[in-house]
Amino acid sequence: MKTTFVVPDDLEPARRADDATAVGDVIPPHNKRCFGCGPDAMQGLHLQAIAGEGLTATAVLEVERRFAGGPGVIHGGILASAFDEMMGLTNMLMGTIAVTAVLDVDYAAPIQVGTSLRMDARVLGLRGRKVYSEVVAYDAATPGDPLAGGHGLFVVVDPVDHFTRANARP
Numbered sequence: 001m002k003t004t005f006v007v008p009d010d011l012e013p014a015r016r017a018d019d020a021t022a023v024g025d026v027i028p029p030h031n032k033r034c035f036g037c038g039p040d041a042m043q044g045l046h047l048q049a050i051a052g053e054g055l056t057a058t059a060v061l062e063v064e065r066r067f068a069g070g071p072g073v074i075h076g077g078i079l080a081s082a083f084d085e086m087m088g089l090t091n092m093l094m095g096t097i098a099v100t101a102v103l104d105v106d107y108a109a110p111i112q113v114g115t116s117l118r119m120d121a122r123v124l125g126l127r128g129r130k131v132y133s134e135v136v137a138y139d140a141a142t143p144g145d146p147l148a149g150g151h152g153l154f155v156v157v158d159p160v161d162h163f164t165r166a167n168a169r170p
């Protein structure tokens with residue numbers, strides 16, 4: 001895997017919230033209409049991320065034909081959306097809300113329509129309000145080398161303040 005995304009080597013450790021989703025349970029959608037995780041988003045990805053130990057989560061995206069970009073392969077933007085969502089949901093295990101400031105995707109190999117794409121995400125650490133996270137994707141049927149990977153820099157926000165201001169913009 002190749003990436004130019006720089007993860008600081010002096011991150012502060014991140015901590016799982018006491019009331020975080022239990023290991024093995026689905027992290028609840030943060031918004032029913034979210035394109036990534038919302039059950040009411042008709043055209044969405046409907047990701048269900050299972051909380052793992054610590055600050056980790058796993059989900060499987062069935063790469064449906066509607067997710068195609070090039071013939072027979074996943075659209076890069078769909079993969080980026082899935083990665084963004086996976087890291088965003090995993091971050092929620094800290095009990096905070098963090099929005100994406102930077103998203104970096106390494107498209108290591110084409111991902112065919114019909115693939116069951118397993119995505120493993122984890123929080124790497126903090127620097128003040130900044131949360132560094134990563135995700136790695138594999139073919140669930142034939143695990144081997146990663147097909148893609150991603151990193152995100154997220155910023156912790158007060159959700160009421162953030163989304164009130166975001167929606168007030170003319």
Ligand SMILES: CCCCCCCCCCCC(=O)SCCNC(=O)CCNC(=O)[C@H](O)C(C)(C)COP(=O)(O)OP(=O)(O)OC[C@H]1O[C@@H](n2cnc3c(N)ncnc32)[C@H](O)[C@@H]1OP(=O)(O)O
Nearest residue numbers: 030084085088097098099100101102128129130155157159
């Ligand atoms: C109700 C339930 C809902 C639940 C909602 C759950 C969402 C999960 C869904 C998945 C996530 C998404 O898709 S979220 C949607 C996509 N993202 C967005 O819409 C975010 C739009 N951008 C923004 O609102 C803003 O730029 C923020 C919040 C990211 C940052 O603004 P701010 O709050 O004023 O903070 P600011 O001081 O600028 O930055 C804080 C620190 O981050 C650094 N920083 C900020 N941006 C960058 C950047 N692009 N590249 C490098 N570093 C950056 C700054 O240098 C600073 O570092 P230092 O000086 O401290 O060192």
